[in-house]
Amino acid sequence: KAGVTQTPRYLIKTRGQQVTLSCSPISGHRSVSWYQQTPGQGLQFLFEYFSETQRNKGNFPGRFSGRQFSNSRSEMNVSTLELGDSALYLCASRPGTVNYGYTFGSGTRLTVV
């Protein structure tokens, strides 16, 4: 079955713009999480959605937001982009309970200029 699909793979944006990233989880997976990876901070948790509800949120400013649709697909949005938002954004999905591991997508590499 298909894995976790993230689009787009690469993105270049200008400071001050906003961006929307998309994640389609594995069929049947209801939990979707987002992570940011930078050389300085490593992999950091952004938020997690389950059945269209945000269950957990990391320590990021309000410019970072997300949502999940009824088909479990998820989007994350970053408004008023800053240079420091340049990062690899990774999405992961799992069936929904804590007794399963996560499967990650290939990521979206965002560059803010």
Next chain:
Amino acid sequence: GIQVEQSPPDLILQEGANSTLRCNFSDSVNNLQWFHQNPWGQLINLFYIPSGTKQNGRLSATTVATERYSLLYISSSQTTDSGVYFCAVDPKGSQGNLIFGKGTKLSVKP
């Protein structure tokens, strides 16, 4: 919050050598996973191993939850094993919040 420490941070091996990567965590966890990050950035799941021992080909992993550590063994290493290996834990009482270690960067020389 929970701390995840991986060692060593860097490892250089000759092809064919064996290695052990370690992950220590500071509190109880629901689960633990080992990932290999490929050159394109994707995190490839190696093991979902909250406790016990698992093997998959040349790779095996052991987690001793009561002592809060996990080990990843790579035997007969190949150049394709190069990359960064991450340990990540799902803390008890948390929802969907994987905490990652800083990783071990492995370089396998031919």
